[in-house]
Amino acid sequence: MFSLPRKSGFRAAVTAALFSCCLFLWSANGPSYLHGIDVSRYQKEVNWEHVKESNIHFAFMKATEGDYLKDPYFERNWEHARQQGIKRGAYHFYLPWVSVEKQLEHFKRTVTLQPGDLAPVLDVETIAHEVPDAQLRTDIRKWLTGIEAHYGVKPIIYTYQKYYDQKLKGHFPGYHFWIARYQNAEPILHSKDKMAFWQYSEKGIVKGIEQPVDVNWFYGDVAALNTFCVPALPASNGVMAQNE
Numbered sequence: 001m002f003s004l005p006r007k008s009g010f011r012a013a014v015t016a017a018l019f020s021c022c023l024f025l026w027s028a029n030g031p032s033y034l035h036g037i038d039v040s041r042y043q044k045e046v047n048w049e050h051v052k053e054s055n056i057h058f059a060f061m062k063a064t065e066g067d068y069l070k071d072p073y074f075e076r077n078w079e080h081a082r083q084q085g086i087k088r089g090a091y092h093f094y095l096p097w098v099s100v101e102k103q104l105e106h107f108k109r110t111v112t113l114q115p116g117d118l119a120p121v122l123d124v125e126t127i128a129h130e131v132p133d134a135q136l137r138t139d140i141r142k143w144l145t146g147i148e149a150h151y152g153v154k155p156i157i158y159t160y161q162k163y164y165d166q167k168l169k170g171h172f173p174g175y176h177f178w179i180a181r182y183q184n185a186e187p188i189l190h191s192k193d194k195m196a197f198w199q200y201s202e203k204g205i206v207k208g209i210e211q212p213v214d215v216n217w218f219y220g221d222v223a224a225l226n227t228f229c230v231p232a233l234p235a236s237n238g239v240m241a242q243n244e
Helices: 009-028 048-052 074-083 100-110 133-151 161-168 222-226 237-243
Strands: 033-039 058-065 087-093 121-123 156-160 176-180 194-204 213-219
Touching: 033 194, 048 074, 058 074, 058 100, 074 087, 087 100, 100 133, 121 133, 133 161, 156 161, 156 194, 161 176, 213 222
Parallel strands: 033 058, 058 087, 087 121, 121 156, 156 176, 176 194
Antiparallel strands: 033 213, 194 213
């Protein structure tokens, strides 16, 4: 999930205009898409009250990376988004050369989910030439199944188009994908795979965020988005144990 330094005022104005135009065009075609963002330390201190005013329906935030790194803004983002009633989700940045078991435990220690929170996301985009593709996919499955057993909800896989094409395509038919593709064209998936989110730009301008931010479409309405959330009655002991 990429973020770039602030652009010039002119570039920001152009991006904002395109963003507004995009919102208008999608809204004109019906209420079947929702707009959201994803943030990390690169966006620093987000004013979530202003974000709420910007027609943002959901927000994913970086929680962990590898087996020990934690985003310094995660706890602030997590709580402030909740206070504003923005549907929130947490993601883990996966490092293929690090023990998958340790990465799984690191995320579980860091993130407490409540009913209504979005499913955890595994961000897989790092190349590790020393890790064979088959082993990479085996380890990814371990993280996904461990997370589902713990939280009672099936996680989502985030990646970018080229990485998906080379390493993940057609290998995870039971999961929904969140694909980054910035060439003004929707992602292309294998016929067996399903996509829920499209990250269409890393240069979004959103009120309440000083830096450019990743912006995303969800393929569905609010009711559909709720199907990607922790259920009201937890499906496993994992969520209940965290909230005790």
